[in-house]
Amino acid sequence: MDELPGALGTSASLALRLGQAIFAVASLLFMCLDIEFYSYTAFCFLVTIMGLVIPWSLTLAAVDAFSVFVKRPTRQPGLLSIIIIGDWVLSFLSLAASSSTASVSDLLMASNGSFCTGNLCTRYQLSAAMAFLSWFLSFASSLFNLWLLPTA
Amino acid sequence: MDELPGALGTSASLALRLGQAIFAVASLLFMCLDIEFYSYTAFCFLVTIMGLVIPWSLTLAAVDAFSVFVKRPTRQPGLLSIIIIGDWVLSFLSLAASSSTASVSDLLMASNGSFCTGNLCTRYQLSAAMAFLSWFLSFASSLFNLWLLPTA
Numbered sequence: 101m102d103e104l105p106g107a108l109g110t111s112a113s114l115a116l117r118l119g120q121a122i123f124a125v126a127s128l129l130f131m132c133l134d135i136e137f138y139s140y141t142a143f144c145f146l147v148t149i150m151g152l153v154i155p156w157s158l159t160l161a162a163v164d165a166f167s168v169f170v171k172r173p174t175r176q177p178g179l180l181s182i183i184i185i186g187d188w189v190l191s192f193l194s195l196a197a198s199s200s201t202a203s204v205s206d207l208l209m210a211s212n213g214s215f216c217t218g219n220l221c222t223r224y225q226l227s228a229a230m231a232f233l234s235w236f237l238s239f240a241s242s243l244f245n246l247w248l249l250p251t252a
Numbered sequence: 253m254d255e256l257p258g259a260l261g262t263s264a265s266l267a268l269r270l271g272q273a274i275f276a277v278a279s280l281l282f283m284c285l286d287i288e289f290y291s292y293t294a295f296c297f298l299v300t301i302m303g304l305v306i307p308w309s310l311t312l313a314a315v316d317a318f319s320v321f322v323k324r325p326t327r328q329p330g331l332l333s334i335i336i337i338g339d340w341v342l343s344f345l346s347l348a349a350s351s352s353t354a355s356v357s358d359l360l361m362a363s364n365g366s367f368c369t370g371n372l373c374t375r376y377q378l379s380a381a382m383a384f385l386s387w388f389l390s391f392a393s394s395l396f397n398l399w400l401l402p403t404a
Binding site for chain 1: 292293294297344348349352353354355358359362398402
């Protein structure tokens with residue numbers, strides 16, 4: 101089997117996973133370091149999904165790091181299918197969460213009332229942007245793994 | 253080549269495409285049969301995306317109908333790749349649009365001010381639900397076509 105960059109167990113995949121986790125943590129930090137986020141459904145959704153993405157990406161990053169540094173790539177098609185399905189589900193959920201957050205923060209900004217005290221809305225938008233980047237990386241790694249599936 | 257149900261040129265694919273177009277039209281009708289939709293960015297986004305989904309799905313439904321009834325399934329890998337990429341892009345965009353619309357209408361409903369006169373917000377929610385169903389069907393047909401690609 102030739103090594104497809106980005107598939108499970110390669111260093112490119114390790115980089116993708118770490119990028120997902122870092123962007124998800126950044127999104128959580130931008131969202132959670134104030135008090136008001138739980139009064140909006142979309143923001144709670146974003147926090148939930150990012151809280152799911154972080155352990156998932158870190159676990160797979162650990163698998164990749166083990167496979168890169170200890171040099172034992174064990175790929176079973178069953179395990180790969182589970183990883184692909186989990187990646188798909190999480191990537192769709194994070195896309196939905198980031199677009200919900202973006203639209204709600206845009207609406208809060210446009211209605212220039214007392215919602216955005218200080219630069220809260222900018223932080224919401226940054227959080228949505230980070231979640232979007234995390235979605236993009238997660239989508240990339242699920243595509244690479246899907247490409248690998250017929251050859252595994 | 254065995255006939256995979258749901259792939260390009262089969263009757264299942266024709267049903268999927270017609271379902272996408274019908275749900276997209278329903279979403280547009282629920283959204284557009286009043287005046288206020290263009291004051292919210294998320295709703296304009298939904299209208300734009302549904303306006304893209306409808307001609308795309310109808311064109312591919314016409315291709316499928318031609319292929320089913322006139323019996324000439326011509327599948328070139330290049331054409332199939334274009335259709336798959338278009339399906340993916342449109343499905344991601346419609347997922348983002350439907351979740352944006354759902355979160356904005358939820359926020360408008362929760363803020364029980366003067367935003368929802370009559371049952372406007374229920375119609376926004378119905379429109380988001382229709383867009384979500386259209387996304388689901390579009391995702392299904394893109395998955396079937398992607399499955400077909402290695403064998404084409």
